Amino acid sequence: MGVTMDGTKQQRRGNTRQRIQDVALELFAEQGYEKTSLREIAEHLDVTKAALYYHFKTKEEIIVSLFEDLTQPIQDLIEWGRSQPHTLETKHEILRRYSQALVGAEPLFRFMQENQATVRELRIGDAFKDRMRDLRDIFIDPDAPLVEQVRCISAMFTLHAGMFVMQDVEGDSEKKHEAVLEVAMDLVTQAHQGARKEG
Amino acid sequence: MGVTMDGTKQQRRGNTRQRIQDVALELFAEQGYEKTSLREIAEHLDVTKAALYYHFKTKEEIIVSLFEDLTQPIQDLIEWGRSQPHTLETKHEILRRYSQALVGAEPLFRFMQENQATVRELRIGDAFKDRMRDLRDIFIDPDAPLVEQVRCISAMFTLHAGMFVMQDVEGDSEKKHEAVLEVAMDLVTQAHQGARKEG
């Protein structure tokens, strides 16, 4: 992600920085942001705490960087969505792409979902909220009946739920993803039809 | 127990334990468990930190007590659900009751949802997980097609989403609740019919 062809200098340079990000995300996702200390991250990497400060000015900046790096695909998705007509087909395509984006940034999203209270107070809190609202705005028609709006929200949450709750439902991982996506698609379709009838 | 007719002093003195719980829940829900210090709770109540320790042995015990006190309705619901036949009507009734239970314990549930990473490490983590699994087990038929199982899970998550995300959707609070419940009911109905067709 953001890795250019040329690697020599970047690898040397970017290596530690990236390793910090990797370890930090893993620990943040596992234990939460507050309970993960810089000491712990440093120990996992076999460097000193002070070394972290060479690469990131504060603890907060570590997860800010993670957020920015890993949610780029969703940012792209939103931009793309904005330029599309608000048809059912568009919404289906958004769901498909969003589903994939989630898979790509799973640990971050798990972290964000499980540490909402913390995230809210961090600098990324607003960015995240904005992003979610943007996504909602290209996904939900504010003039549609309330029930149909709920169906759309439900569709998105179904995708989220798919990431975490589904883990302890038995079955092939691939098949579960498909099932989740199918339910979400159905919900949007129903929302679309429901809105039609009203209008 | 030294209870005088007049209530003013009683209120100040007699129910500190409850007041601790109230303030703690409020702050936990707002800022998260880790970021809420006992000093802060004590200051809100105008007592010393040590006073908290007269009523609760540890910080953790405060939220444990909240959890136990406030999730009793859901415990009851699960017990009731177990004794019912696994019909569609039962599931609808469960959704209705669960929806109400959520409203009653909203701050706690908001807290649990927004501090999952923290909760997981606390003593209530397992209790919560167990409770959720029990609920799922009386709600989902493991022999049904995967898609229909997902629909059921989605129904429950729709209720959860209803509590938080819906807050910034415009509309009358009462009506939103109804809409959320309707979507959830629909999902379960569809799941039921889908399962029929297969079998």
Place this chain on the structure above:
Amino acid sequence: MGVTMDGTKQQRRGNTRQRIQDVALELFAEQGYEKTSLREIAEHLDVTKAALYYHFKTKEEIIVSLFEDLTQPIQDLIEWGRSQPHTLETKHEILRRYSQALVGAEPLFRFMQENQATVRELRIGDAFKDRMRDLRDIFIDPDAPLVEQVRCISAMFTLHAGMFVMQDVEGDSEKKHEAVLEVAMDLVTQAHQGARKEG
């Protein structure tokens, strides 16, 4: 020990006070003075901490009372010793009596020996030191050669050691006491003879 024939009122009255002393001494001896909290003592007795304060003004007063009650025999011994001629036979008799006094107040002495640093800062510290010096003064002749003085001190310490270190030497308890006393007596005898020769 200070218990009169009549017991009714004294027992009621003295009962709790004495029970506090008993439990306190046991815990002090086992864990040390600092590590034993009043909460712990109260819990062992199934009363509240505040109850302890009815019987003793402070924590320190508890061990002061123990000290005063239990070292009376030694106080008596010292007084008796003072009125006797400084003969070898007197010293032997002192050893015999001291040995017995130690047995009677074993837990207290164990406590005093194992918490010297603490005791020193307590009010009993000086009292104890005084008592020990008094004992030494009737036991040691300051004009005797240094080696003989050491022998006398060694005799007394042999009795002390007998209480604690001997516990994990195998053998009948009674016999061990006798052996300890014998060694101590020997040391004093030698000291006496050594002093003679010099003089």
Place this chain on the structure above:
Amino acid sequence: MGVTMDGTKQQRRGNTRQRIQDVALELFAEQGYEKTSLREIAEHLDVTKAALYYHFKTKEEIIVSLFEDLTQPIQDLIEWGRSQPHTLETKHEILRRYSQALVGAEPLFRFMQENQATVRELRIGDAFKDRMRDLRDIFIDPDAPLVEQVRCISAMFTLHAGMFVMQDVEGDSEKKHEAVLEVAMDLVTQAHQGARKEG
């Protein structure tokens, strides 16, 4: 390692760990382990409490480190003693060496003797007990008559007593040491002869 020729700054900066140990031992020996707080130690060194934690993970680790560093000579003595024949001459040599080892680690031993109750609960408690038992085992013949065993124990305790009690006996420090050692040697000699007669 950044060691400059000049020593002044080095002394301030470079050997904080050692300075902590020195001050800690001094205070522990004077006031006891429990009554000595890390704040106090830090203040004596003119650093913050947190600085102590850079050098030692816990308060306990401070005295563990002291114990390990300062009892090495005794450890060596035990090892040496094990390889020697159990003759009287060996025992005399052990006493001589032990006497010297005690002088070298006087504050630590004073601490251990005056804080036995505390030490027992610390990690060094067992290590100390083991060490003492090992010493006893190379010093005492378990088949000897009880009285002779007591004489040996008494000899060792005489050395211990020599460290503390003798402080307030008047006389030249050097001479006192010699007198103490002489009494201890005598006791062992007598024990040896006593055992002979029996066997």
Place this chain on the structure above:
DNA sequence: CATGAATGAGAGTTCATTCAT
């Protein structure tokens, strides 16, 4: 690039003690 050493602030927790009831 990275370390060693340190700090200031604050956390949760425990303690001896007090006092109205």
Place this chain on the structure above:
DNA sequence: CATGAATGAACTCTCATTCAT
């Protein structure tokens, strides 16, 4: 005689952060 409720001071320990080297 004893309790319930509370306090103030202290404790051990952890954290994010800084900076000279």
